[in-house]
Amino acid sequence: QSSGGLSKDEIENMVNDAEKFADEDKMVKERVDAKNELESYTYSLKTQVDDKEKLGGKLSEDEKKTIMDAVTKSISWIESNAEATTEEMQAQKKELEEIVQPIISKLYQGQDQGQPPPPGSQPPTGDSEEDHDEL
Numbered sequence: 001q002s003s004g005g006l007s008k009d010e011i012e013n014m015v016n017d018a019e020k021f022a023d024e025d026k027m028v029k030e031r032v033d034a035k036n037e038l039e040s041y042t043y044s045l046k047t048q049v050d051d052k053e054k055l056g057g058k059l060s061e062d063e064k065k066t067i068m069d070a071v072t073k074s075i076s077w078i079e080s081n082a083e084a085t086t087e088e089m090q091a092q093k094k095e096l097e098e099i100v101q102p103i104i105s106k107l108y109q110g111q112d113q114g115q116p117p118p119p120g121s122q123p124p125t126g127d128s129e130e131d132h133d134e135l
Contacts, residue, residue, distance in 0.1 A: 027086070034089035035078070041093055042074045045100060055104075063103050070099040
């Protein structure tokens with residue numbers, strides 16, 4: 001062993017440490033991603049429900065209240081569970097989606113009854129360009 005070089009054991013320890021830290025980094029990244037997804041979904045819903053031109057203009061007062069109650073609950077959950085696991089964050093997002101999705105899909109089903117969607121709204125999925133030959 002030369003005076004400036006690393007021994008085989010030192011190199012092996014460094015490689016093992018790097019692998020251990022890579023796994024930890026991956027877990028931290030997954031947790032941060034899950035938290036970002038939950039926050040993004042929650043705040044996006046809040047903005048859309050508040051916007052009279054978008055979702056807010058199409059919902060009944062009861063539907064708005066249902067979504068806003070769920071959003072408020074989600075925001076306070078995020079604030080009080082800063083150290084939650086990836087799985088807990090994903091479960092919280094799924095819980096919010098289960099409340100919101102039926103309301104949103106009911107809106108789009110209503111648009112399929114031959115009524116044109118309001119200007120600026122997203123067309124229901126499944127519409128193809130061929131359906132719009134009347135122009």
